[in-house]
Amino acid sequence: MLEVKDLKVNYGVIQALKGISFEVNEGEVIALIGANGAGKTTTLQTISGMLTPTTGSVMLNGVDITRIPGHKIVSMGLAHVPEGRRVFPGLTVLENLKMGAYTRSNKKEIADSYEMVYESFPRLKERQNQLAGTLSGGEQQMLAMGRALMSKPSIVLMDEPSMGLSPIYVDEIFKIIQSISDAGTTVLLVEQNAKKALAIADRAYVLETGNIVLSGDAKDLMNDDSIKKAYLGE
Amino acid sequence: MAMHQISLADDGYGDGVHRNIIFEREFLVMGFLTYLINGLSLGSVYALIALGYTMVYGIAKMxxxxxxxxxxxxxxxxxICTSNAGMPAIVSIVIAIGCCTALGMIIEKIAYAPLRKATNLAVLITAIGVSYFLQNVALLVFGSNPVSFTSIIPWKGLTFAGGQLKITGNAIIAISVCLVIMIVLMWFVKNTKPGQAMRAVSEDRDAAVLMGINVNATISLTFAIGSGLAAIAGALLCSSYPSLTPYTGSMPGIKAFTAAVFGGIGSIPGALLGGLLLGIIEILAKAYISSELADAIVFAVLIIVLLVKPSGILGKQIKEKV
Incomplete structure (x- = not known):
């Protein structure tokens, strides 16, 4: 479904990604784990067209999207839940969800998506007329995820969905990611919470200063000694 | 009946306004109402110009x-269309709107779009440069001598109270046009797809991209709308103050910018409120205090408002993004 090949990204003279390659198959949950500054967010931003790589390619369902502008990638079935949630603070919850469906025009299908999102996030329905900026962090995360689902994506990129949330919300967010996956959407998950991420992922890649240093089955990685030591704090 | 005639000095737009102020209660009231309506009329023009500033600021952050x-x-x-080519007013306006819309989009594309990632200061300096460029081109093409603009509104207006209260056609048209445009614009921003895109881009440009919104097209549209409205504002302004030179736009431009800040920059209703208040304050200050000091009074009021409420009357507190 998603194929990243030899991706190199520079910020000025600093090379953030030094040629990474990985793939995400349909229906999988793939975790991308690594420390701060490893290049996780850069990877997602390059895939969704926010950044342009110096070399390398990104293929989505067989189409080369490497140089396609970000706003056109959404309608190709890729949604991105950005780091820090980035909900529209001055718009209501409902208006935020409406923005998520910006690329779609079939009113009936959009109405179905609202229903689906409200079913997964009952709290958003309760607060649909509240300004998004007044929501708690966990609620904003739910809104950001719901907003991404409103574009009816076949693959969702999620950047640190558990960051800064209370433990109760962290559990809830991971449950929701699991249910998004169960509903048939492919997930590429970037997380610092490696333990939780590996628990729901099928496979995982470990990023270190712009290189993929390890990859494999999530269950195997969870038992890998170096992973345990570096990322799971055991 | 004792009558005194007081003539007010030049009002800054080149046509000395002479009014009879009659010292009798009823006449004072009528005089005040006349000033108020003139203020609303001038304020409507400021509001139309302020819309261009406020929308561009809200969406392109410049x-x-x-x-x-x-x-x-x-x-x-x-x-040119009316006086030189003899076209009807409405056709001339449509042509001017079309040309200014195109001009606004071209300016954005050539001067501002390449600076999308540059510092605010670089963009500001460029904008000042474009301003002088347009003035100088106008000087070359039209010369520095003022031309006498014929009002596009032939209607003389309405007279009330046996001739004591006159509302000019210019005032009625300016106020109505401004209100209609405001209502249409607010509806547009709230209920249409491009309007929705404008709100998203003004809230968070990067997040808007992730929604599938074309940010460049949205900014371009904003310039188009603002510049189209500027053409209308220019025609209305010169219908009331008919002396037209290449510098005609500069002072109303600064005042309309003030109006936008006054009302809360980035807010469409704020531009309306700020424009109307500024127009009224200016005309009343000219009539009752001093026509020389009117502009100073206008800016003093602005400073006081901003001291009390730094984001303007209807402005939102701007959050620093982390």
């Missing part, structure tokens, strides 16, 4: 100081 000069270009275009 101050387009060339906006005032687009008004001047719009007024010259209407002048």
């Amino acid at each position: 101050l387009n100081f060339a906006h005032g000069d687009v008004i001047m270009i719009g007024a010259y275009l209407v002048f």
Whole structure:
């Protein structure tokens, strides 16, 4: 479904990604784990067209999207839940969800998506007329995820969905990611919470200063000694 | 009946306004109402110009100081179409709107779009440069001598209270046009797809991209709308103050910018409120305090408002992004 090949990204003279390659198959949950500054967010931003790589390619369902502008990638079935949630603070919850469906025009299908999102996030329905900026962090995360689902994506990129949330919300967010996956959407998950991420992922890649240093089955990685030591704090 | 005639000095737009102020209660009231309506009329023009500033600021996060000069270009275009080519007013206006819309989009594309990732200061300096460029081009093409703009509104207006209260056609049309445009614009932003895109881009540009919104097209549309409105504002302004020079747009431009800040920059209703208040304050200050000091009074009021409420009357507190 998603194929990243030899991706190199520079910020000025600093090379953030030094040629990474990985793939995400349909229906999988793939975790991308690594420390701060490893290049996780850069990877997602390059895939969704926010950044342009110096070399390398990104293929989505067989189409080369490497140089396609970000706003056109959404309608190709890729949604991105950005780091820090980035909900529209001055718009209501409902208006935020409406923005998520910006690329779609079939009113009936959009109405179905609202229903689906409200079913997964009952709290958003309760607060649909509240300004998004007044929501708690966990609620904003739910809104950001719901907003991404409103574009009816076949693959969702999620950047640190558990960051800064209370433990109760962290559990809830991971449950929701699991249910998004169960509903048939492919997930590429970037997380610092490696333990939780590996628990729901099928496979995982470990990023270190712009290189993929390890990859494999999530269950195997969870038992890998170096992973345990570096990322799971055991 | 004792009558005194007081003549007010030049009002800054080149046509000395002479009014009879009659010292009798009823006449004072009528005089006040006349000033109020003139203030609303001038304020409507400021509001239309302020819309261009406020929308561009809200969506592109920049101050387009060339906006005032687009008004001047719009007024010259209407002048050429009506006085030189003998076209009907409505056709001239449509042509001016079309040309200014295109001009706004071209300015954005050539001067501002390449600076999308540059510092605010670089963009500001560029905007000032574009402003002088437009003025100088106008000087070359039209010369520095003022031309006498014929009002596009032939209607004399309404007279009340046995001739004591006159509302000019210019005032009625300016106020109505401004209100209609405001209502249409607010509806547009709230209920249409491009309007929705404008709100998203003004809230968070990067997140808007992730929604599938074309940010460049949205900014371009904003300039188009603002510049189209500038053409209307230019025609209305010069219908009331008919002396047109290449510098005509500059002072109303600065005042409209003030109005936008006054009302809360980025807010469409704020531009309306700020524009109307500024127009009323200016005309009342000219009538009752001093026509020389009127502009100083206007800016003093602005400073006081901003001291009390730094985001303007209807402005939102701008959050620093982390």
